[in-house]
Amino acid sequence: MTLSFLIYKIILVVVVFAVTLVVAMYSTYAERKVAAFLQDRIGPNRAGPFGILQPLADGIKMFMKEEVIPGASNKALFIIGPSLVLLTACMTGVVIPWGSPLIIDGTVYPLQITDVNIGILYLFGVISLGVYGIMIGGWASNNKYSLLGAIRASSQMISYEVAMGLSIIALVMTTGTLSLSQIAEQQHGWHWNVLVQPLGFFIFIICAFAETNRAPFDLPECETELVGGYHTEYSSMKLGFFLFAEYINMFISSAVIATFYFGGYNMPFIERFVQDPNWLAILGVVFLFMKIVFFIFVFMWVRWTLPRFRYDQLMNLGWKILIPLSLLNIVITGAVMMREEIFQLLFK
Amino acid sequence: MITTYLFYFLSFLAIMFALMVVFSKNPVHSVLYLVLTFFTIAGHYVLLNAQFLAAVHIIVYAGAIMVLFLFVIMLLNLNKETEPHKSVWLKASAAVASGLLLVVLVGSLKSAETIVATNAFDPNIGLIENLGKVLFSEFLLPFEVSSVLLLVAMVGAVMLGKRSIK
Known part of the structure; x- marks a missing residue:
């Protein structure tokens, strides 16, 4: 652990953090543009050319608005709630491999903040903590709609975590590792996991929609039933934190989906054109971000296309369809992996 | 350090x-x-x-x-x-009972022998590969039995949650 290594890590942390925030900021702009495109409108076009400064204007508006803390609320928890939501959203970017390692003067600089050997479990732990911010915020508001929204959010997130975990178990069975950098490395060329685990990918992406509280699973903040859901009582930047965390979660989920199932920073046939490993690493980052942008678009596309589920339908989908399907996926994966042993047992 | x-x-x-x-x-x-x-x-x-x-x-x-x-x-x-209101007698008896429990715990700890580790400490034992190997070879039976225990608890909870049993 030399000093230069430490400085490199600190720079990497700051860069990842800044990029996460900027991407999330421009996702809000992209969301409005995509919505406008899908509804045959123009969308924001006043602030700057093509409305490119709109996120900045929104941010300034959020900061300048009056801050209201309800008199009957639990003040400390009311403030801790949105802070926790944003904190857990920012914590997940740590284990994602953004590119293959850079080699400068014989020193290897991995483009990943930390390669813990239980990366998937870390990711899962942080996701499971994300629900606390919403629950605390919803309860501390001392409002029936907020509480109902918080309870909906937590039960939905817990239910879909089960199916998500089971779909990842099938992935771990084929990859044989819990480290995200090794999973990304294994998918070199055309060996993308989505070809091995198509069912697992579908379950994972549905659960990712539910975990980020995005439509068609945005029941915790369903306007027609719950006013604003868990953030009914929030105003100013505290509301902004809740809304912003959703976009950060969307970015991170897209990065995780790309890393788990779509090759991460790998792109087939690229070695034929570029040989230098450093250029490959930089191009890998570009490819990963292309995949991420595509998945963010899918998130928005689905939101502006599908209607919202009813709450009982949501629970039925989670417990009665996705969990049995993911269990089936595990059984099939195991059977295919042990096919030779099974054949020997049956026919010899 | x-x-x-x-x-x-x-x-x-x-x-x-x-x-x-x-x-x-x-x-x-x-x-x-x-x-x-x-x-x-x-x-x-x-x-x-x-x-x-x-x-x-x-x-x-x-x-x-x-x-x-x-x-x-x-x-x-x-x-x-x-919050249910508890009488003074209840509080006093709770204090006495938990104090006695503390005395028992301290007494048993005082007379306890220091345990000497029979196996040498392996710093890698907690890593997931080693843990998985140990769980699925040496401790396979307890591991599987504990899964049955969890299943029993789940079935029990579903039974209790049902309003009427046909």
Whole structure:
């Protein structure tokens, strides 16, 4: 652990953090543009050319608005709630491999903040903590709609975590590792996991929609039933934190989906054109971000296309369809992996 | 050296948060302090190089079980008015009983022999590969039996949750 290594890590942390925030900021702009495109409108076009400064204007508006803390609320928890939501959203970017390692003067600089050997479990732990911010915020508001929204959010997130975990178990069975950098490395060329685990990918992406509280699973903040859901009582930047965390979660989920199932920073046939490993690493980052942008678009596309589920339908989908399907996926994966042993047992 | 300091720091936090669980008036605060206590215990696991155990501890206890606790307590909306009033006699007897329990615990700890580890400590035992190998070879039967135990508990909960049994 030399000093230069430490400085490199600190720079990497700051860069990842800044990029996460900027991407999330421009996702809000992209969301409005995509919505406008899908509804045959123009969308924001006043602030700057093509409305490119709109996120900045929104941010300034959020900061300048009056801050209201309800008199009957639990003040400390009311403030801790949105802070926790944003904190857990920012914590997940740590284990994602953004590119293959850079080699400068014989020193290897991995483009990943930390390669813990239980990366998937870390990711899962942080996701499971994300629900606390919403629950605390919803309860501390001392409002029936907020509480109902918080309870909906937590039960939905817990239910879909089960199916998500089971779909990842099938992935771990084929990859044989819990480290995200090794999973990304294994998918070199055309060996993308989505070809091995198509069912697992579908379950994972549905659960990712539910975990980020995005439509068609945005029941915790369903306007027609719950006013604003868990953030009914929030105003100013505290509301902004809740809304912003959703976009950060969307970015991170897209990065995780790309890393788990779509090759991460790998792109087939690229070695034929570029040989230098450093250029490959930089191009890998570009490819990963292309995949991420595509998945963010899918998130928005689905939101502006599908209607919202009813709450009982949501629970039925989670417990009665996705969990049995993911269990089936595990059984099939195991059977295919042990096919030779099974054949020997049956026919010899 | 730094692990020793970390150990004392985490232990101090763990004990402090555990006391806050008992002493805080608001049940929601108690649950949140309990979550923090679990975090410090997970930190102890990391110090022992048992990363898998630490991660699973966070996922299962902090991420699932405590969320359900919080869920129930928020729905019940416990506060001062709904708290049952206990008589002085009940409080006194509780103090005496728990004091006796403390005496028993201290006495048994005092007469206990120091345990000597028979196997040499392997710092890699907590890593997920080694843990998996041990669980699925040496401790296969207890591992599988505990899964049956969880299944029984789940079936029992479903049975109790049903309104009428046909």
